Amino acid sequence: MTARKDSDTLVLPNSLMGRLCAACSDEWSDYTGHAFVRGLGDGTLPEPAFRHYLAQDYLFLIHFARAYGLAVYKSNTLADMRAAAAAITGILEVEMALHVKYCAGWGLSEAAMAAVPEDPACMAYTRFVLERGMAGDILDLHTALSPCVVGYGVIGKALADDPATRRQGNPYLSWIEMYSGSDYRELVGAAVAQLDRLAVSRGGEARFVDLVQAFRAATVLESGFWQMGLNAAGR
Amino acid sequence: MTARKDSDTLVLPNSLMGRLCAACSDEWSDYTGHAFVRGLGDGTLPEPAFRHYLAQDYLFLIHFARAYGLAVYKSNTLADMRAAAAAITGILEVEMALHVKYCAGWGLSEAAMAAVPEDPACMAYTRFVLERGMAGDILDLHTALSPCVVGYGVIGKALADDPATRRQGNPYLSWIEMYSGSDYRELVGAAVAQLDRLAVSRGGEARFVDLVQAFRAATVLESGFWQMGLNAAGR
Amino acid sequence: MTARKDSDTLVLPNSLMGRLCAACSDEWSDYTGHAFVRGLGDGTLPEPAFRHYLAQDYLFLIHFARAYGLAVYKSNTLADMRAAAAAITGILEVEMALHVKYCAGWGLSEAAMAAVPEDPACMAYTRFVLERGMAGDILDLHTALSPCVVGYGVIGKALADDPATRRQGNPYLSWIEMYSGSDYRELVGAAVAQLDRLAVSRGGEARFVDLVQAFRAATVLESGFWQMGLNAAGR
Amino acid sequence: MTARKDSDTLVLPNSLMGRLCAACSDEWSDYTGHAFVRGLGDGTLPEPAFRHYLAQDYLFLIHFARAYGLAVYKSNTLADMRAAAAAITGILEVEMALHVKYCAGWGLSEAAMAAVPEDPACMAYTRFVLERGMAGDILDLHTALSPCVVGYGVIGKALADDPATRRQGNPYLSWIEMYSGSDYRELVGAAVAQLDRLAVSRGGEARFVDLVQAFRAATVLESGFWQMGLNAAGR
Numbered sequence: 025m026t027a028r029k030d031s032d033t034l035v036l037p038n039s040l041m042g043r044l045c046a047a048c049s050d051e052w053s054d055y056t057g058h059a060f061v062r063g064l065g066d067g068t069l070p071e072p073a074f075r076h077y078l079a080q081d082y083l084f085l086i087h088f089a090r091a092y093g094l095a096v097y098k099s100n101t102l103a104d105m106r107a108a109a110a111a112i113t114g115i116l117e118v119e120m121a122l123h124v125k126y127c128a129g130w131g132l133s134e135a136a137m138a139a140v141p142e143d144p145a146c147m148a149y150t151r152f153v154l155e156r157g158m159a160g161d162i163l164d165l166h167t168a169l170s171p172c173v174v175g176y177g178v179i180g181k182a183l184a185d186d187p188a189t190r191r192q193g194n195p196y197l198s199w200i201e202m203y204s205g206s207d208y209r210e211l212v213g214a215a216v217a218q219l220d221r222l223a224v225s226r227g228g229e230a231r232f233v234d235l236v237q238a239f240r241a242a243t244v245l246e247s248g249f250w251q252m253g254l255n256a257a258g259r
Numbered sequence: 260m261t262a263r264k265d266s267d268t269l270v271l272p273n274s275l276m277g278r279l280c281a282a283c284s285d286e287w288s289d290y291t292g293h294a295f296v297r298g299l300g301d302g303t304l305p306e307p308a309f310r311h312y313l314a315q316d317y318l319f320l321i322h323f324a325r326a327y328g329l330a331v332y333k334s335n336t337l338a339d340m341r342a343a344a345a346a347i348t349g350i351l352e353v354e355m356a357l358h359v360k361y362c363a364g365w366g367l368s369e370a371a372m373a374a375v376p377e378d379p380a381c382m383a384y385t386r387f388v389l390e391r392g393m394a395g396d397i398l399d400l401h402t403a404l405s406p407c408v409v410g411y412g413v414i415g416k417a418l419a420d421d422p423a424t425r426r427q428g429n430p431y432l433s434w435i436e437m438y439s440g441s442d443y444r445e446l447v448g449a450a451v452a453q454l455d456r457l458a459v460s461r462g463g464e465a466r467f468v469d470l471v472q473a474f475r476a477a478t479v480l481e482s483g484f485w486q487m488g489l490n491a492a493g494r
Numbered sequence: 495m496t497a498r499k500d501s502d503t504l505v506l507p508n509s510l511m512g513r514l515c516a517a518c519s520d521e522w523s524d525y526t527g528h529a530f531v532r533g534l535g536d537g538t539l540p541e542p543a544f545r546h547y548l549a550q551d552y553l554f555l556i557h558f559a560r561a562y563g564l565a566v567y568k569s570n571t572l573a574d575m576r577a578a579a580a581a582i583t584g585i586l587e588v589e590m591a592l593h594v595k596y597c598a599g600w601g602l603s604e605a606a607m608a609a610v611p612e613d614p615a616c617m618a619y620t621r622f623v624l625e626r627g628m629a630g631d632i633l634d635l636h637t638a639l640s641p642c643v644v645g646y647g648v649i650g651k652a653l654a655d656d657p658a659t660r661r662q663g664n665p666y667l668s669w670i671e672m673y674s675g676s677d678y679r680e681l682v683g684a685a686v687a688q689l690d691r692l693a694v695s696r697g698g699e700a701r702f703v704d705l706v707q708a709f710r711a712a713t714v715l716e717s718g719f720w721q722m723g724l725n726a727a728g729r
Numbered sequence: 730m731t732a733r734k735d736s737d738t739l740v741l742p743n744s745l746m747g748r749l750c751a752a753c754s755d756e757w758s759d760y761t762g763h764a765f766v767r768g769l770g771d772g773t774l775p776e777p778a779f780r781h782y783l784a785q786d787y788l789f790l791i792h793f794a795r796a797y798g799l800a801v802y803k804s805n806t807l808a809d810m811r812a813a814a815a816a817i818t819g820i821l822e823v824e825m826a827l828h829v830k831y832c833a834g835w836g837l838s839e840a841a842m843a844a845v846p847e848d849p850a851c852m853a854y855t856r857f858v859l860e861r862g863m864a865g866d867i868l869d870l871h872t873a874l875s876p877c878v879v880g881y882g883v884i885g886k887a888l889a890d891d892p893a894t895r896r897q898g899n900p901y902l903s904w905i906e907m908y909s910g911s912d913y914r915e916l917v918g919a920a921v922a923q924l925d926r927l928a929v930s931r932g933g934e935a936r937f938v939d940l941v942q943a944f945r946a947a948t949v950l951e952s953g954f955w956q957m958g959l960n961a962a963g964r
Contacts, residue, residue: 086337086340089331089340089344090331090332090334090340090864091332092331093328093329093330093331093332093333093334093340093343093344094328094329094331094332095328096324096325096327096328096329096331096347097325097326097328097329097332097389097629098328098629098630099325099328100704102321102351105321105324105325105328105351106351106352108328109324109328109344109347109348109351109352112331112344112347113344113348116337116340116341116344117341117344142946144850144853144949144950144953145849145853147853147857147946147950148849148850148852148853148856151853151856151857151859151860152852152856154332154856154860154863154864155856155859155860155863158628158859158860158863159567159568159631159795159859160568160631161629161630161631161634164631224700225700225701225704226697226700226701227696227697227698227699227700227701228697228700229697229700230694230695230696230697230698230699230700231695231696231697234570234695241847241852244849245849245852248849325629332864333864333865335939377711379615379618379714379715379718380614380618382618382622382711382715383614383615383617383618383621386618386621386622386624386625386626387617387621389621389625389628389629390621390624390625390628393624393625393628393863394560394624394802394803394866395803395866396864396865396866396869399866459935460935460936460939461932461935461936462931462932462933462934462935462936463932463935464932464935465929465930465931465932465933465934465935466930466931466932469805469930476612476617479614480614480617483614556807556810559801559810559814560801560802560804560810561802562801563798563799563800563801563802563803563804563810563813563814564798564799564801564802565798566794566795566797566798566799566801566817567795567796567798567799567802567859568798569795569798572791572821575791575794575795575798575821576821576822578798579794579798579814579817579818579821579822582801582814582817583814583818586807586810586811586814587811587814624802
């Protein structure tokens with residue numbers, strides 16, 4: 025009898041996403057189990073680390089929306105176009121407002137975040153995604169986006185499921201709840217399914233080695249995004 | 260006392276759009292006063308010409324939405340991103356549904372239109388816009404889009420204002436009403452204003468000669484879109 | 495005993511190029527056997543048709559070089575980058591000079607050609623290629639380029655092999671000799687082979703339906719390029 | 730009497746490049762006077778730092794060539810296309826071979842360098858340049874490239890002119906000689922002049938604030954490239 029990992033219910037092992045994670049298991053573990061993530065779980069993450077992360081995440085969202093603008097442009101079907109359009113609206117009209125509201129609770133105004141210089145770690149990940157997506161096709165683009173979109177769901181769920189996660193007095197509990205909640209879970213499911221559909225229509229099987237390379241790079245750069253937070257707090 | 264042309268109230272002569280139209284007055288007149296347009300006004304346009312136009316316009320809308328996806332990607336400000344995102348949603352969720360409903364009235368189903376081969380004239384204009392927008396910047400993109408976005412408003416208003424336009428029994432009256440209506444008029448105003456803002460931020464004054472070249476090509480290709488309809492009806 | 499078509503020796507039927515041609519046999523025949531092409535063969539093509547073609551071909555070469563610039567950007571291997579770089583240099587430094595020299599013999603100066611407005615048919619094909627290549631990946635790009643690159647070789651060889659082709663006093667003989675010559679033949683072979691390599695690395699098998707769609711559109715637009723010449727001569 | 734800085738003879742203060750450097754003087758000083766650079770000058774740079782730099786620079790050259798592929802695609806004039814094409818050939822056929830030969834002297838084979846994972850610092854700078862160039866226009870692209878192209882010349886000249894630079898027994902002397910040599914000096918002059926020409930044709934004056942932002946980000950990421958070398962040596 026084989027034990028089933030919790031994340032398996034979110035990302036089936038034989039999905040493209042599952043196979044990409046398996047092919048980059050070291051980098052994936054580094055990212056999803058990063059010290060920043062553990063600090064969110066036990067509440068020990070220094071607040072300056074989280075604040076730096078939040079401000080950069082605001083800038084990140086702008087480029088994230090641009091990536092879905094690119095996905096609209098790159099789509100081959102109306103269904104893919106509509107999914108990307110919904111993602112843009114979701115980011116620009118919902119996520120951004122939520123983020124701004126959430127950050128206000130941490131003493132960060134939108135004007136302040138918009139004025140912060142973009143951290144090289146934020147530039148590295150966002151520009152990699154946009155550039156990979158432009159140089160390749162829509163499957164390359166969504167592959168480069170997946171460590172973010174799906175990874176946050178995997179991390180959220182792992183923290184929510186972990187008995188060691190501190191709940192009482194953990195200032196990061198609402199973050200964990202957001203990314204383990206049913207809304208985000210649904211979004212992750214849609215992303216995993218879309219990746220599988222694109223793999224069929226765009227010859228993903230034959231391109232697996234290239235896709236792994238892009239996925240690995242994106243995952244490493246996402247770890248860099250966590251590390252950026254710790255660095256800002258002098259960790 | 261100088262006579263004021265009707266279109267002046269929609270496109271002020273000293274706006275970038277007004278200056279582009281003036282710089283390409285021959286091509287602009289050919290486009291806005293095309294035989295296809297006159298046939299809409301007096302109701303003499305052969306129905307096969309209009310049906311071919313409608314089916315191609317369905318395919319056009321897909322690439323039009325892609326162009327605004329590109330605009331999201333190319334934007335330098337959140338305001339421009341949000342405007343482009345609203346345009347995508349408007350096209351994919353509202354315009355397309357209206358178009359499909361309208362075409363049903365002309366006996367064209369969505370499935371039928373999606374199966375029609377794209378006419379070279381449709382390819383020529385849409386790919387020119389997308390390619391110019393990609394090779395240049397957001398100002399080049401919106402300049403290439405403007406003969407369509409603004410031109411339809413100018414044409415709609417001219418037909419609506421023209422006493423010679425036939426109203427009773429004109430099968431194309433609803434088309435004229437749509438593009439002369441206040442909703443579309445507002446959209447045109449926003450496009451003209453955005454072009455002026457982009458001209459300031461992206462050095463439009465110094466680039467005027469290049470912008471004229473792109474605008475002229477786009478206008479000629481839009482005339483080709485009208486001609487495509489006539490050709491389909493053997494005119 | 496099976497008859498072997500002449501073009502089979504240039505494009506093997508089981509190569510990706512061979513399969514694309516077979517999937518679009520009507521459009522491919524229209525293009526490679528176009529009245530313009532037949533007029534080159536028997537020398538009856540009106541000279542104004544050829545002159546218009548030559549001037550547009552000058553403008554075409556510029557966008558053709560841009561397409562290989564895009565190919566350098568889109569390449570995943572150093573070998574592909576170097577092949578694309580060699581193509582750019584070949585176009586800008588060799589082909590263009592040859593073309594200018596050749597056109598001088600037809601009374602067309604480089605300055606005159608650079609001043610000619612680009613014909614919609616030239617815009618349609620070139621922008622389609624560039625846009626398809628940008629929206630898709632390097633395989634989409636080379637697929638969209640292939641009706642031009644390979645097609646000219648197929649046409650050149652067919653004319654050279656055809657006993658009906660007029661040699662004595664045919665003003666277009668040097669054109670036929672150029673595209674049936676061993677230099678161009680070698681270039682065609684390299685393009686066919688590269689397409690097969692890219693099909694392997696980029697999942698071409700699974701994407702065949704999409705590739706056919708792009709190939710068909712590009713082929714139709716290439717026919718439009720021939721037709722443009724005839725139209726200019728009032729045919 | 731005003732003192733004239735040495736770098737002034739390479740980059741005139743009133744050129745666009747000179748004004749960009751002045752607008753980002755802190756970031757420019759950090760980059761051109763980085764500890765890595767000082768270590769090259771006095772020969773104290775740890776060899777592992779240089780070796781890591783060399784291997785990443787090999788990967789950098791690939792993306793650098795891609796950026797000039799993009800420049801061919803983005804050019805509005807044949808002269809700009811030819812300059813970009815010459816840059817690609819220079820990088821892929823000359824620089825790369827020189828780099829491989831040079832690295833062999835440091836015990837690094839081409840195969841070894843091609844197999845090294847790309848450092849996030851290398852990804853950050855190269856993808857930023859490519860993405861900025863794609864989202865913006867040819868002026869944005871060359872602005873993002875200039876801290877590299879021109880900066881290396883400024884650094885080379887500063888080290889060559891500095892009496893404190895160690896010559897006897899400095900393992901990095903040939904690096905200094907390459908970037909202070911007349912060949913590279915000429916290339917820098919051409920890049921500075923091209924930037925000024927593009928500023929005229931693409932409205933650079935009106936876009937100065939945006940250009941500064943891109944230039945600053947690129948300069949910071951170039952400092953990151955030096956720091957990457959030191960980090961690899963544990964500095």
